[in-house]
Amino acid sequence: MCLCIPSQIVEIHPEDSTVTVDTLGVRRRISTHLIEDPLNMGDYLLIHVGFAISKINEQEALKSLEEYRLLLAEMDEEEARALFI
Amino acid sequence: MIELKDLSQGFRNPELMQSLSQRIHQLSAQLSESVKIMEVCGGHTHTIMKYGLNQLLPRNIEFIHGPGCPVCIMPKERIDHAIELAMLPEVILVTLGDMIRVPGSKGTLAQCRAKGGDVRPVYDPLDALEIAKQNPDRKVVFFAIGFETTTPMTAVLLELAEKQNVANLYFHINHVLVPPAVDAVMADGAAKVTAFIGPSHVSAITGSDIYQPIVDCYHTPVVVSGFEPVDVMQSILMIVEQKVQGIAKLEVQYTRVVTAKGNQAAQQKVASMFTLRPHFRWRGLGDIPLSSLVLSEQYRHRDAEIVFADALSDQAIEDHKACQCADILRGLAKPNQCRVFGRGCTPTKPMGSCMVSSEGACNAYYRYAGLAFDLDLTKEATTGKASINRAKTEKEITA
Ligand code: SF4
Numbered sequence: 001m002c003l004c005i006p007s008q009i010v011e012i013h014p015e016d017s018t019v020t021v022d023t024l025g026v027r028r029r030i031s032t033h034l035i036e037d038p039l040n041m042g043d044y045l046l047i048h049v050g051f052a053i054s055k056i057n058e059q060e061a062l063k064s065l066e067e068y069r070l071l072l073a074e075m076d077e078e079e080a081r082a083l084f085i
Numbered sequence: 086m087i088e089l090k091d092l093s094q095g096f097r098n099p100e101l102m103q104s105l106s107q108r109i110h111q112l113s114a115q116l117s118e119s120v121k122i123m124e125v126c127g128g129h130t131h132t133i134m135k136y137g138l139n140q141l142l143p144r145n146i147e148f149i150h151g152p153g154c155p156v157c158i159m160p161k162e163r164i165d166h167a168i169e170l171a172m173l174p175e176v177i178l179v180t181l182g183d184m185i186r187v188p189g190s191k192g193t194l195a196q197c198r199a200k201g202g203d204v205r206p207v208y209d210p211l212d213a214l215e216i217a218k219q220n221p222d223r224k225v226v227f228f229a230i231g232f233e234t235t236t237p238m239t240a241v242l243l244e245l246a247e248k249q250n251v252a253n254l255y256f257h258i259n260h261v262l263v264p265p266a267v268d269a270v271m272a273d274g275a276a277k278v279t280a281f282i283g284p285s286h287v288s289a290i291t292g293s294d295i296y297q298p299i300v301d302c303y304h305t306p307v308v309v310s311g312f313e314p315v316d317v318m319q320s321i322l323m324i325v326e327q328k329v330q331g332i333a334k335l336e337v338q339y340t341r342v343v344t345a346k347g348n349q350a351a352q353q354k355v356a357s358m359f360t361l362r363p364h365f366r367w368r369g370l371g372d373i374p375l376s377s378l379v380l381s382e383q384y385r386h387r388d389a390e391i392v393f394a395d396a397l398s399d400q401a402i403e404d405h406k407a408c409q410c411a412d413i414l415r416g417l418a419k420p421n422q423c424r425v426f427g428r429g430c431t432p433t434k435p436m437g438s439c440m441v442s443s444e445g446a447c448n449a450y451y452r453y454a455g456l457a458f459d460l461d462l463t464k465e466a467t468t469g470k471a472s473i474n475r476a477k478t479e480k481e482i483t484a
Pocket of ligand 1: 407408409410411413420423424425426427430431435436437438439440441447
């Protein structure tokens with residue numbers, strides 16, 4: 001399901017236009033081919049099937065993340081995993 | 086009036102939900118006609134069912150589930166194509182998630198794999214590129230599905246294959262467009278939709294402006310909404326406010342992600358690699374002209390429908406008679422009105438793709454109907470009308 005958890009950039013790999021993001025503690029490498037704006041460490045992105053599809057403003061991202069953290073605490077493992085797909 | 090900034094207090098904050106619900110009740114009392122809101126995107130269907138939002142609304146506001154799940158709207162003949170391709174010894178078929186469990190007329194891709202077809206589900210389209218590189222002596226076909234959200238990813242995959250000279254990667258394109266489907270539902274008229282909740286991620290790519298023609302043509306409000314329960318409730322309030330004022334306009338509730346013009350880099354990539362396909366037959370909606378995409382002329386050498394034309398059948402195939410997906414996708418029926426819902430058709434033994442897909446309406450009803458059952462204060466329970474039967478768990482059914 002396409003939920004919208006902000007993912008934060010923790011590594012930038014310009015050689016293949018990817019970045020490593022942290023989504024509530026889960027790290028993965030995703031493509032940034034669809035983002036034209038310059039990307040910096042710490043920026044927040046919205047991810048869909050392995051691609052960043054838009055940048056999210058930091059203030060909005062932090063508010064959302066807090067909500068998702070609370071949510072995650074209520075969920076079972078399967079539901080939580082589904083959030084990251 | 087609740088300010089947008091209040092939303093940040095909590096996507097699921099019960100007090101906020103309650104006050105949105107109250108405001109919607111108060112306002113809608115002023116309406117002489119009921120509001121039928123179609124949520125186009127399957128993600129919204131799930132939010133509505135999971136959090137029982139329909140039970141927080143007054144009786145004159147009704148949700149109608151729409152054709153916004155990419156797996157659900159795939160006609161059987163396209164799935165047959167995927168199976169026919171996967172059965173070719175030289176082909177590796179790569180596709181996203183749920184697709185492998187959707188039945189075509191020759192079974193599912195999962196069954197095809199059991200018979201020896203090389204089918205590989207992936208979560209990231211770019212994995213297809215790696216598979217092609219690792220298997221230079223095979224032909225890798227990416228069975229591309231999805232609305233405007235996923236088309237740019239297929240475009241990037243194609244771009245990289247071209248740049249890196251990965252010649253053995255082909256594409257079977259099933260990318261469809263939201264506005265023509267919405268237009269088809271409205272032009273048909275039978276669903277009597279009077280407002281739309283616009284999709285979230287599609288709109289992040291396309292921008293909200295793509296819905297303006299729908300607003301202008303049918304005088305229907307469109308509010309682009311986020312996925313969280315509070316997002317959806319806020320969007321309903323925005324729709325009801327428009328109805329009370331007797332206006333119809335395009336609004337964006339999901340401003341934290343969606344802009345009017347969307348992700349232009351993504352749009353440019355799509356425009357440079359795809360063109361409109363003259364016709365595409367949608368499951369449930371039938372043929373809709375100019376409603377899907379195909380690779381543009383210069384990439385035809387990678388178009389699996391051309392390269393493997395000899396292996397592909399060419400016949401429209403209808404759904405199982407008992408399956409009511411067609412009516413559900415056109416907003417004419419609810420999943421629990423289907424005779425086989427929860428009995429002959431369950432997520433582990435699905436008859437139609439609306440039950441297979443995690444974004445499908447039947448799947449959402451099946452998974453979350455327990456919620457409606459538990460809450461005794463539902464309008465359905467009190468009126469005795471259109472009650473949502475709690476789907477039995479599969480264990481109970483088979484026991
Ligand atoms: S419950 Fe199953 S058979 Fe009935 S409409 Fe849904 S998918 Fe089709």
